Amino acid sequence: MNARAEDPRLTGYDVAKVRADFPILARSVHGKPLTYLDSAASAQRPQTVLDAVNDYETRHHANVHRGVHRLSQEATDLFEAARDTVRRYLNARSNREIVFVRGTTEAINLVAQSYGRPRLQSDDEILITGLEHHANIVPWQMLCQQTGARLIVAPIDRTGNVALESIDARLTARTRLVAVAHVSNALGTILPIREITRLAHARGVPVLVDGAQAVPHEDVDVQALDCDFYAFSGHKVYGPTGVGVLYGREQLLEAMPPWQGGGDMILAVTFDKTTYNTLPYKFEAGTPNISGVVGLAAALRYVESLGRSRIRAHEHSLLQSATRRLAAIPGLEIIGTAPRKAAVISFTIEGIHPHDLGTILDAEGVAIRTGHHCAMPVMDFFGVPATARASLGCYTDQDDIDHLLAALEKAREVFA
């Protein structure tokens, strides 16, 4: 292992201490120490998140925004404090711009149905890119079926990058929305969101950003990015599953009709007429995932305590050395070699199907993702049925990469 690269005195980042915050990393799998390289699918949770959820459940739980009793007030305070934590994390202007949802997928569906459906007409266009996750493809296809709009795709190049010119060339008088990933889950490509919003806004087109893979690694300042919608999930950023966030520019959210109807999203209901609640509650029908929201806020505070730039520097150094070592393996091809990448290495090995790799690595305690990564068009583009993907997080260390390399060697022996 490369001790120097991890010396906290040199890097200001003590990965051993970070690992100690994640109890699950102490367990073993098939008698081997767990090597968790699947954080892009779902990241593990630090003790502080587990504690926050547990504290909420054991001491403060009641429904929010409803009761006059003490517990309801405490639950509401925690819930709304969490909203403020998210607002600060994203540097949004107002808490009215922070809508809690189930995850990135629900956030994008909300925008498709509430922003898109009333506005889009036949032959209008929605522009996405060739590297999108299914969650940023299918909701738009459904919207196209409903409205007669067309889905336009700015393709990727052989490195897995999307050229700005390719986006610019597809912005037309009919483009009504641009929806792009901040970071590709299958390839790791980081897209230049600020430049994309500049191009789109020059033509008066709003931009939705799928930030699921970016929030754990990148600085996400929605004002600096100048995006109109930003969606992410709690569980990719060391928080719970089943909770996520939609950021929306206030004047856009204000003009959008509610997506789901029910409790909490109303001010007054009679059988003749319902008056909708104000932002953000208009979009939060039904009792929310309160403990999830509390856990998400704890996760964001945890990431801030480590420092996003320090996490990024740590991951980037690992990404570079791991990429170099993997590329040296005979028959190994790295899929996704864009100049700007985050925390993801997708690869194939000649003669070994990714599914077999996944099984052999698992026997060595190494957890990676194998398959199409919910990005089948990306697999089609590169002409592979699937890839193996190792993804990094704040707790990944050189030992993890060493274990990966050793397990890949084992796989090559099995298939020699």
Add this chain to the structure above:
Amino acid sequence: MDLRDLYREVILDHYKTPRNFGELAPADGVADGHNPLCGDRLHLTLQLDGDRVRDVRFEGKGCAISTASASMMTEAVKGRTRAEVAQLFDDVHHVLTERDYTPSQDLGKLVALGGVREFPARVKCASLCWHTLNAALAQHDATADSQTPPPNISTE
């Protein structure tokens, strides 16, 4: 959990050198199998001699387990009647999922697939070809006019 139970010599051999690989034309039955989890695709064609499978071939891209299973299956079902094929699939299916199952017949090298028992995520890899074979036989029954497109079988 021992990897050698899964990746036995005979399985690696059939993966690296699949038997009956290719396409039969004309075919009496055609079907495509797909495992969306891993992206595996299997194109299977067969010729019948009355009630018997005269010849069967497959092509496609798959993992070692799905490729080897398809390769060994094509060897095993040639010359068998539909009823015999059904009985063989029944035995194989039990072998893939049950530890102490006693097959009704000598399964030959097909028993090597039993290693997937310890790897539940991989059972579908081994059974995809059998479901596809069933679909190809059913397609033959359903489409005397040969206008109907071949069925798509998905394990998900």
